[in-house]
Amino acid sequence: MIRFSSSMKFACLSAVLVLGACTHKQEAVTTAPPPAAAAPAPAPAPVTSSIIPGSAEDLRVNVGDTVHFALDQYNVEETDKALLGRQAAWLQRYPAVRVTIEGHADERGTREYNLALGARRANAVKEYLVSQGVSTGRVETVSYGKERPICTSSDEGCWSQNRRGVTIVSGGANS
């Protein structure tokens, strides 16, 4: 029977923190930057929602947050480089934003292998962003292996969607 020193026992529970705790404001009109003073405009159309520049949703909707990978591969596809270039440019425009890259795999791999593969994919996305000028300290990675599919059929149509890297704002975003 192993006994650990009591100083070790409490190490983990203090480490809780909430990932992706950025809030999405659907009705953020009041916090949007005031329009520059100008000629009185006609009555503005009622705005029910807007995406705040520099927000998590701005990245997701206006820039694009997901790239895809070939089976068992983790190189960034040529077709995804433009999207990651936009992510890099967006991150340079909002230098306080920090992101976490999630790496995911399809179901065709053991649990352990897919955790490792997801880490490779997340890291490949990170390296590409860093190569585009994003500071490495702003980019974390996490692998979910095959544990977080977005599609559950056992066919290539689903598998190709699940083999993905997703860039999630983890802090410093406008809201």
Place this chain on the structure above:
Amino acid sequence: MKKFLVLLAVLAAFAAQPALAQLRVDVTQGVAQPLPIAIPDFVGDPQAGANIAGVVRADLERSGLFRPLDQKGFAERVTNINAVPNFGSWRAITAQGLVTGQVTQQPDGRLRVDFRLWDVYGESQMLGLQFFTTPENWRRIAHMVSDAIYERITGEKGYFDTRIVFISETGPATRRVKRLAIMDQDGANPIFLTNGSYMVLTPRFNPTAQMIAYMSYIATKPRVYLFDIETGKQEVLGNFPNMTFSPRFSPDGNRVALTLETGGNSDVYVMDLRSRSVQRLTTDPGIDTAPSFSPDGRQIAFESDRGGSQQVYVMNADGSGQRRISFGAGNNGTPVWSPRGDLLAFTKQQGSRFTIGVMRTDGSGERLISSGGRDEGPTWAPNGRVLMYSRGLGGGAGSQIWSVDVTGRNERRVLTPGSASDPAWSPLIQ
């Protein structure tokens, strides 16, 4: 679990001559014809007697090696377990073995369980044991009776007084809630150890079944944690900068082999739990993960895709002598060393089909032993004769735990509370 004090005594045997037991089951080939055995409800306390005999019958039946006979056909009614049975009447119903038992409440509140195993054709007692324990502990006594019968008849240690740690799954596949859970080997007494607010994966027992190593997403980086079953305390294992996963204890419980990811590359490390020192065992740029110690602690099997596809490798416990051993079709991963040391169980992947297999530790003699198409993550019963594994149902329908004899016979679902995966079998409870 350690708190249960079970006292055991050997009952005096009846047969005066040193009977040569005829009753024997050879477990090495699996059995096509399970041994007919009569296990009437134990006498004495009627409720406890029926409960205990029922658990023993279920244990032995699930092993696939025994066929407990229906009590309704019994010609002789056992009333006194200290009398020699009328063997002829048990032979008449084809019983080859007979178990008689008695449960009595002691003046101090403890339960006393006596049982005898009889060889019906040899007309002799094969075994007589007596247990004392607390009444709420009756299921464990039943499993210990099952283990004693199994061992006496097969010559192999039993595996019924054991527990399974596993991952309980609820909710849709895209947002699956995964909780650490533990239950008895037969599915009884399920307990949830984490609350589902964070994902947990791949739990493994230490050799005393007091500690579980597992992977948890409780903090920003998923890491390997230790869970002390007695105290409920969790602690992160080590001070690693990145993701750690796929932990497994050494056979002496003093070390944990695990995988550390650095810059996207996964390698196998081993941590000494006493000194907390860490040793890196693999340095290859390929994925090296899923380490499993040999029972003598001198070797570690793991999987690597360094050769282009995921395959099983073996190395010495210090990282030297790394060599590929699996050369069969498809990808081969998650090697798990048999407690007997003779075989490695593994997961074979061919396209989208996953099957559990076993091979000798040099990679020869590969056999596939499970029949699902989404079976992965084998774990051995402590006697090395039975395995459990996860079976995915596909289409986001969750997964189940199944068991199979190492021969490939007797494949069965293990009952779990809802969807379940990643079973790990405990050693025999001490």
